[in-house]
Amino acid sequence: MSEETERQESEAQEAVNETESTEVEAGSDEPSGKLVKSGGRAVKATKSSKSTNPEIEKMERILDIPLVLSAQLGTSRMLVKELLQxxxxxxxxxxxLAGEPLEVLVNDKLVARGEVVMVNEKFGVRLTDVVSPTERVQKLR
Structure with missing residues (x-):
């Protein structure tokens, strides 16, 4: 794992730990659209809580962390001598197997499965199964 990837995972974990016990105060009925974890569940933050709740700002910090997404077609094991050949x-x-879904990974963690598609002369992935947000956060630990 690269030093940059380790740093990103560390930042993400720190931000997740800081927001796990976030309580959102409902000062306005108008939602801001931001999701915040509160008592083990995701809730929508209100506009008034966005400006007054420091926990919202912590959550926003992790939303801007760059991640490396990769699509893995499959793996293989071989000996060094085979690699050299x-x-x-x-x-x-x-x-x-041919036709099996490929795995979509973020920082080497499974987040989805999908099938290969072409998008403007480039390869793409059509997601067929996505790991739940709760499971994704748990995999960061």
Whole structure:
């Protein structure tokens, strides 16, 4: 894992820890659209709580943390000597079957599964299954 990835995960974990016990005060009926964790569940923050609640500001900090998203088609294990023998035209067999969903990872943590699609001459992923937000936060620990 790279030093940058470790730093990002550390920042994310710190922010998650700071917001776990957040209580949102309902001073206005007008929602701001921001989600905040309160007592183990996500709640919408109000506009008045956004400006007066420091916990909201902590949550907003983690929303701007850059993450590395990767799509993993499959994996393979090999010996060093096999790795050294690889060259142009070599074929590496992966552990997934053709047509199986690929895994979408953020900082090496599974967040979704999907299928390969083409988007403007580039590869993309159509998500077919997404890990719940609660499970994603738990995987950060």
């Amino acid at each position: 690889l060259g142009p035209g070599s074929v590496v067999e992966l552990d997934k």
